[in-house]
Amino acid sequence: MQALQLETLHVAPVLREITLPAPARGELRLRIAACALNFADLLMIDGRYQEKPALPFTLGMEMAGTVIALGEDVTGFRIGDRVAAFAGQGGLATEANVAASRCLPLPAALDFETAAAFQIAYGTSHLSLDHRAHLQPGETLFVTGAAGGVGLTAVEIGKRMGARVIASARGAEKLEVARQAGADHVIDSDAPGLREALRELGGVDVVYDSVGEPAFSEALRATRPEGRILTIGFAGGEVPQIPANLLLVKNLTVMGLYWGGYLTFRPDVLTASLRTLADWIADGSLKPHISHRFPLSHASEALSCLRERRSTGKIVVTMAA
The missing domain is CATH 3.90.180.10 (Medium-chain alcohol dehydrogenases, catalytic domain)
Structure with a gap:
């Protein structure tokens, strides 16, 4: 072989x-x-x-x-x-x-390529938004790196869960991909003033960040009281240093998500998430x-x-x- x-x-x-x-x-x-x-x-x-x-x-x-x-x-x-x-x-x-x-x-309706592609990316986003951040219908979700393999699934799952989604990506082509996945608003990651742009849109309740700095700090400062910030990865190469004083005064929660870790300490949670996602994909609710x-x-x-x-x-x- x-x-x-x-x-x-x-x-x-x-x-x-x-x-x-x-x-x-x-x-x-x-x-x-x-x-x-x-x-x-x-x-x-x-x-x-x-x-x-x-x-x-x-x-x-x-x-x-x-x-x-x-x-x-x-x-x-x-x-x-x-x-x-x-x-x-x-x-x-x-x-x-x-x-x-x-x-x-x-499921019979799920082809091999789609089945290979959905597990980590969709699993990470669903476990993050549902099990960790408890994203609620009507809340505002901000996704960094929204045209990437993980970020794009967060846009799609966020919409499936009833959130208003703001997506950040680089360039018109990638922004259009995020928009097609369900983003209500898109922001070019190369444009200055991310914090101000998010505030003009009313702020955010949940941040899904797979990029790291500088977007993390800008989004943190545009998060509403009792907001939740998910750290998914650091594709931008710079790991955020989180100012604890901001967490205190705004009652914010920062949480990490290592999807593979659930195989060790909560495999039941991971398996249930994947079954949900497989059903959503099979019935057309999600389109990897x-x-x-x-x-x-x-x-x-x-x-x-x-x-x-x-x-x-x-x-x-x-x-x-």
């Missing part, structure tokens, strides 16, 4: 022929049809992700495919089942062994946006597309039949 493996940190991964062992107890083997890329894949290459698998390892955190073998003690799945899986690694390959506990049966598709043989090009921020929405790598 083929797999895109990282052999040395800070060096481009390479496509190799490898052999997988039989599925271990509690695992199933997938014939992978599609794998979606994430910013975390780039952090893994650079050795900057919070989880550091032993080298060499196969990149690709979220995938979808067909069950072709079952390990001991696997229940609830059969050979031939279509599933989505969050494995943390192993998805940029033609096959993978995945813990059955990290697999989700797919895939802007780029690459075959596995061009996976390095796909990673370059991600690093250079040429995508709007998700990048998906597909495997040969």
Whole structure:
């Protein structure tokens, strides 16, 4: 089987022929049809992700495919089942062994590419907005990086939950993508005066920030009393230093969300969220946006597309039949 493996940190991964062992107890083997890329894949290459698998390892955190073998003690799945899986690694390959506990049966209406693409991005946004921030209908949500793979899902889910959504992104093309996803107002992230622009729109109740500074500080100061600020990531490269005095005087809450962490301490919350999202996608309430598709043989090009921020929405790598 083929797999895109990282052999040395800070060096481009390479496509190799490898052999997988039989599925271990509690695992199933997938014939992978599609794998979606994430910013975390780039952090893994650079050795900057919070989880550091032993080298060499196969990149690709979220995938979808067909069950072709079952390990001991696997229940609830059969050979031939279509599933989505969050494995943390192993998805940029033609096959993978995945813990059955990290697999989700797919509704018939959900294709493999969409199934691979929705898990982390939509899961992060839904868990953040619903479980953590308790976003309510009628509240105002501000989303930074709103045309990216995660930010775009926050726009879409925020609208699905009944919020008024303000989206920030760079350039007219990306702003239009956010508008098409449901944003009520859009702001160019390159334009000065973000704080003033948000205040002119009445302020915000929930901030969904995947960028970091300087947008974080500007949004913080435009947040209404009892507002909630979600820190999702720092794609802009600068981690905010949060002024506690502002939290005190405005009764604000800043909270983090590491989606993968719920697999360890609250897997039930994560699984329930994914089931909700799969149903919303299957019934047409959500429409995951895939802007780029690459075959596995061009996976390095796909990673370059991600690093250079040429995508709007998700990048998906597909495997040969």
